[in-house]
Amino acid sequence: MTPDAPAPSPATGSASPVTGASASPAVPGAPVPPPAGGAASASTSPRAADIWRRWRGTLGVLAVMIVFVTATVVLSQPRPGGYLDPEATAPGGAHALVQLLRDQGVDVRPARTVGEARALAVPGSLLLVGRTEFLADENLLREIDSLPGDRLLVEPVTQALQELAPGVSAGALTDVKSRAPECEVPAAVKAGTVMIGGTSYNPPRGWTGCYNGSLISGAADGRTVTVLGSGEFMTNRRLAEDGDAALAMNLAGSRPAVVWLVPSAPQFQWDGEQASLQDLIPAGVKWAALHLLVAAFLVALWRGRRLGPVVAERLPVVVRASETAEGRGRLYRSRKARDRAAAALRTAALERIVPRLGLAGEVTPAGVVAAVAMRTGQDAQQAGAVLYGAAPLDDAGLVALAGDLDILERQVRDS
Amino acid sequence: MALTGRTGLLAALSAIVVLFAPEPGLAVAGLLLLLAALVVVDLLLAGSVRELRLERSGESRVRLGDAVQVTLTVANPGRRRVRGLIRDAWPPSARAQPRRQALDVPAGERRRVVTTLTPSRRGDRESAGVTVRSVGPLGLAARQGSHAVPWTIRVLPPFLSRTHLPAKLSRLRELEGRNPVLIRGQGTEFDSLREYVAGDDVRSIDWRATARRNDVVVRTWRPERDRRVLIVLDTSRTSAGRVGVDPASGDPSGWPRLDWSMDAALLLAALAARAGDRVDFLAHDRTVRSWVSGASRTELLSVMVNAMAPIEAELVEADAEDMVAAIIARAAHRCLVVVLTDLNPAALEEGLLPVLPQLASRHLVLLAAVSDPRVAAMAEGRGTLEEVYDAAAAEYLRSGRRRMTARLRQHGVEVVDALPEQLAPALADAYLALKAAGRL
Incomplete structure (x- = not known):
C-alpha cells in the first residue's frame, strides 16, 4: 500500500475570534470571508518521490539494524542442543569431546533417532546411548538391543537399564564429585580421579565396578557393556577437570567408530499405518485455506481504506448554566x-x-x-x-x- | 492507491481453483501473481487524480439553521476518464451531505459536484479538502488522492427574534406619531404645530401660537432621533453557559448565553436603526473582540451578523475595567450603552460594579441578562426531599440575582432579566420605554 493519505489536518480556525478593532468590519459591504471563487486547487497527496524521501532515512537505519543484529546473533550464538548433544557448544553439550575424539581419528557418527543409529552401526563399533528418557519404549529399546557393537550407556533410566544391561540394578544416588577409580578397569585406572557420581550400580557377578559403582563394566551377550551413573564428566563444562577428558576418551574412543545416539526429543515406534487428521486433509484444502486468508486480507484492505483524512474540529465547551x-x-x-x-x-x-x-x-x-x-x-x-x-x-x-x-x-x- | 471489493471477491473465488489444482502451492502463487499483475495494470490505466483541476463556487454565507449548497467543479485535463468516488470533506458541525458521491469525468470534460451543508453551529467553516478515488477500467484497484480547495462558509446568527420586529415597529410608529394617537408624553422632542382636534390633550395647547392665529393650536411631540446606541456583548466565560433549548438543532443541552444575547442585540439594532438612532456594536472579554461603528441604517444588520458570526465565548474572566475604558474611548457623546452579560453576582461584584459609576455618570446604562429556565423550574420543585433541596439552591441563586438587580438599579442602571426566548422582546420593550420617556 502506498501511504498516500496525508496526515489529518485539523480544521481549526472556525473558533478563532476576530481579534482587535481593526479586523472587524466597520465599513458597509464589508469583508466577507470567502476566498476568491476559482482559486486553483492544489494536490495534497505526496508523490512517490516524496514518500521515498521521507522514508528512506528510516528504512536505511532499519536495514543497518537488521544486518547488525543478524550478524551478531549468527556469530555469537552457542550452537543449540541439549545435554550430551554432539553438536552443542553449550556447557551441557559434548561438542568438545566429539572434537577430541575426531582429532584422535575416532569416527564419531551422531544419530538423532534409532533408525539413524541402525543405519550407522557396524560390527566392531561402539554404541553410546544417552538421554534414554526419550527412548522409553519397549520396541525402541529392543531395536537398540539388536544393534551390533559394544555399549556405553550414559545414565540409563530403569527401563533402558533392564533392557540393555540385564542383571544390573540401580543403587543409591550419590553426589557428583572428584572420585578415585578404586578398581581394575584399565580405562579408569589410566584416567585417575574423575568428577563422577550419580547413580551407583550393583555390578552383577563377573562385572567390575569403579568410582563407588558409578561406572560398571562387564560382558553380556558377547559384548562389553559399560554403564555410567553420570555423564557429567563428558560435557563441555567438566571435560577440563581432573581426569575427565582421559576417562571420556578412553571409554568413547575404545573402538575405531562410535555411534553417538543421543536423541533430543521423545522417540516413538512408528508403525506407519496410523495417520493423524492433518495427513488425511488433501494438500489442496490447506492451500485453498491459505488462499482464502489472502483474500480476507485483501477485503480488509478494501474496507480499511478511508476516503480522505479524518477531519478534526475545535468544538465549543458544553456547560449547562444550571450546573451551579x-x-x-x-x-x-x-x-x-x-x-x-x-x-x-x-x-x-x-x-x-x-x-x-x-x-x-x-x-x-x-x-x-x-x-x-x-x-x-x-x-x-x-x-x-x-x-x-x-x-x-x-x-x-x-x-x-x-x-x-x-x-x-x-x-x-x-x- | 486503494483496492476494491472486486479484488477480494476474485481472490476468494480463485480459492476454488486452488482446491482442485494438481499443484495447489503453485496454483496459489500463480493466481496471486496474476491478481497482482491485474491490480498493477488497473492502477496504470486508472485516470490520474493528481492532474484534476477543482474549483469551487456557490454561497459563502448562510444563516444558522438554513442549508447552503457548495458547488465543486471537477475538470479532467488528463487523457483518461476518471471514474470513481469523490468526497468533499467539511468539519463535522458543517453537516455536509452527501458524504461521498459517484464521479465520472471523461477526459477533457468537467463535472459539477454539489454538497449541501446544514451547519449546526455559528462561525466559520473551512473546507477540509477534497479526496478523489479513481477506479481503473477493470474495477480492481483505484488511485486515490486529495486536493486542497479552500472555501469558507460563514454561518451567521439566525436572528430568530425577527418575528418580534413587526410588533415592536408598530409600537415605535405609535411613539413617532404616525399612528393617529398623538398624546403628549410619547416623546420629548418638539415636532410641529397643528390644529386642535377633539380628543387632544388640552395640556399640549400652545397658547402663544393660538394667540397668533385664530385657531387653537397644539404642539406635537415625537421621540428623539439620531441618538446613539452602543450594544456591548460580553464574550467572557459567563456567556459560554448553555440555557434553554438550542433552536437550531433542538439540542436539549441548550444554546450558549452568547447566542441568546446576540439574538436580542440584533432585534434591538434593527429596531433602533428604524427609530433613527445610530447603533454601534462592541464585543469584549479581556480585549476588544469585535467593533462595528458607523454602519449605514440599511447595511447595519448585515454588517452586525457578519461581525458576530465568528465570535465564540472565551473561557476567561471578563476585564470590566478594560471594557469600560473601551466604551468611553469609543463613545464621546452621551449614549445608551446596552451591556449584554450575565447577572452573576460573583462575577459582577468583582468586575463591573466597581467601575459602573464611571460609566453610568457619562452614559445611560442598560444591562440585559438571560436567566435560566432550568433554575426557574427547579425553584418550583416541591414534594420530594431532593426537589426541595434543589428548589432551595435555585431560590438562593435567584435571590442573588434579585439583590444584584436592586444594587444595579441604585446605580441608575436599567436591568432586563428575562428567560431566553423573552430576552429579545423584553430588551426591545425596555428600549422603547426609554425612548418614550425621553431618557435617551
Whole structure:
C-alpha cells in the first residue's frame, strides 16, 4: 500500500475570534470571508518521490539494524542442543569431546533417532546411548538391543537399564564429585580421579565396578557393556577437570567408530499405518485455506481504506448554566444543610410576599408577621413560625416548610 | 492507491481453483501473481487524480439553521476518464451531505459536484479538502488522492427574534406619531404645530401660537432621533453557559448565553436603526473582540451578523475595567450603552460594579441578562426531599440575582432579566420605554 493519505489536518480556525478593532468590519459591504471563487486547487497527496524521501532515512537505519543484529546473533550464538548433544557448544553439550575424539581419528557418527543409529552401526563399533528418557519404549529399546557393537550407556533410566544391561540394578544416588577409580578397569585406572557420581550400580557377578559403582563394566551377550551413573564428566563444562577428558576418551574412543545416539526429543515406534487428521486433509484444502486468508486480507484492505483524512474540529465547551444550581442542591442534600435550605426558601418567599403587603417604613419581622396574619386570617404565631421560625429538625420538616411557605404565599396573593 | 471489493471477491473465488489444482502451492502463487499483475495494470490505466483541476463556487454565507449548497467543479485535463468516488470533506458541525458521491469525468470534460451543508453551529467553516478515488477500467484497484480547495462558509446568527420586529415597529410608529394617537408624553422632542382636534390633550395647547392665529393650536411631540446606541456583548466565560433549548438543532443541552444575547442585540439594532438612532456594536472579554461603528441604517444588520458570526465565548474572566475604558474611548457623546452579560453576582461584584459609576455618570446604562429556565423550574420543585433541596439552591441563586438587580438599579442602571426566548422582546420593550420617556 502506498501511504498516500496525508496526515489529518485539523480544521481549526472556525473558533478563532476576530481579534482587535481593526479586523472587524466597520465599513458597509464589508469583508466577507470567502476566498476568491476559482482559486486553483492544489494536490495534497505526496508523490512517490516524496514518500521515498521521507522514508528512506528510516528504512536505511532499519536495514543497518537488521544486518547488525543478524550478524551478531549468527556469530555469537552457542550452537543449540541439549545435554550430551554432539553438536552443542553449550556447557551441557559434548561438542568438545566429539572434537577430541575426531582429532584422535575416532569416527564419531551422531544419530538423532534409532533408525539413524541402525543405519550407522557396524560390527566392531561402539554404541553410546544417552538421554534414554526419550527412548522409553519397549520396541525402541529392543531395536537398540539388536544393534551390533559394544555399549556405553550414559545414565540409563530403569527401563533402558533392564533392557540393555540385564542383571544390573540401580543403587543409591550419590553426589557428583572428584572420585578415585578404586578398581581394575584399565580405562579408569589410566584416567585417575574423575568428577563422577550419580547413580551407583550393583555390578552383577563377573562385572567390575569403579568410582563407588558409578561406572560398571562387564560382558553380556558377547559384548562389553559399560554403564555410567553420570555423564557429567563428558560435557563441555567438566571435560577440563581432573581426569575427565582421559576417562571420556578412553571409554568413547575404545573402538575405531562410535555411534553417538543421543536423541533430543521423545522417540516413538512408528508403525506407519496410523495417520493423524492433518495427513488425511488433501494438500489442496490447506492451500485453498491459505488462499482464502489472502483474500480476507485483501477485503480488509478494501474496507480499511478511508476516503480522505479524518477531519478534526475545535468544538465549543458544553456547560449547562444550571450546573451551579444543581451542584448547590446536591451539596445541600449531601450535607443535610436543612438550615441553609430553609433560610433560602424563606428569603425567597419573603422577597415575594413583602412587596404585596404594602408596608410603610422599615420592614421588621414582627410587622411582616402581623400584616400576613391580618391578610390571611391565620394565627400570627403560626405564620411567624413559618416565616421566621427555627430551622426544621428533619427532612420531613423541610418538605413541610416548603409547602407551608407556598400556601402562605398563595393566601397573601389571593387575599 | 486503494483496492476494491472486486479484488477480494476474485481472490476468494480463485480459492476454488486452488482446491482442485494438481499443484495447489503453485496454483496459489500463480493466481496471486496474476491478481497482482491485474491490480498493477488497473492502477496504470486508472485516470490520474493528481492532474484534476477543482474549483469551487456557490454561497459563502448562510444563516444558522438554513442549508447552503457548495458547488465543486471537477475538470479532467488528463487523457483518461476518471471514474470513481469523490468526497468533499467539511468539519463535522458543517453537516455536509452527501458524504461521498459517484464521479465520472471523461477526459477533457468537467463535472459539477454539489454538497449541501446544514451547519449546526455559528462561525466559520473551512473546507477540509477534497479526496478523489479513481477506479481503473477493470474495477480492481483505484488511485486515490486529495486536493486542497479552500472555501469558507460563514454561518451567521439566525436572528430568530425577527418575528418580534413587526410588533415592536408598530409600537415605535405609535411613539413617532404616525399612528393617529398623538398624546403628549410619547416623546420629548418638539415636532410641529397643528390644529386642535377633539380628543387632544388640552395640556399640549400652545397658547402663544393660538394667540397668533385664530385657531387653537397644539404642539406635537415625537421621540428623539439620531441618538446613539452602543450594544456591548460580553464574550467572557459567563456567556459560554448553555440555557434553554438550542433552536437550531433542538439540542436539549441548550444554546450558549452568547447566542441568546446576540439574538436580542440584533432585534434591538434593527429596531433602533428604524427609530433613527445610530447603533454601534462592541464585543469584549479581556480585549476588544469585535467593533462595528458607523454602519449605514440599511447595511447595519448585515454588517452586525457578519461581525458576530465568528465570535465564540472565551473561557476567561471578563476585564470590566478594560471594557469600560473601551466604551468611553469609543463613545464621546452621551449614549445608551446596552451591556449584554450575565447577572452573576460573583462575577459582577468583582468586575463591573466597581467601575459602573464611571460609566453610568457619562452614559445611560442598560444591562440585559438571560436567566435560566432550568433554575426557574427547579425553584418550583416541591414534594420530594431532593426537589426541595434543589428548589432551595435555585431560590438562593435567584435571590442573588434579585439583590444584584436592586444594587444595579441604585446605580441608575436599567436591568432586563428575562428567560431566553423573552430576552429579545423584553430588551426591545425596555428600549422603547426609554425612548418614550425621553431618557435617551
